[in-house]
Amino acid sequence: MVRHMAVEEKRLVKIESVLAHMEQLTESLNETVIEQDKTIRRLSQQVEQLTENLADTDMKTIKENVTKPPHYQ
16 A cells, blocks of 8 residues: 555656646747737738838839830920
């Protein structure tokens, strides 16, 4: 009976240890996901700004290269 309790206690300690490790791992992964979300949001804003800037630059280039027909000048 005593031996059975010792085996059960070891088993319980092992389960608690694994659970503590999993909780720590879950928290670490959550922090990683939060940081990645911040990075993705920042990069998305940068892509949006760059896209707008490129569109503006393209439009300016197009307007500068358009020549009016002689009867409009």
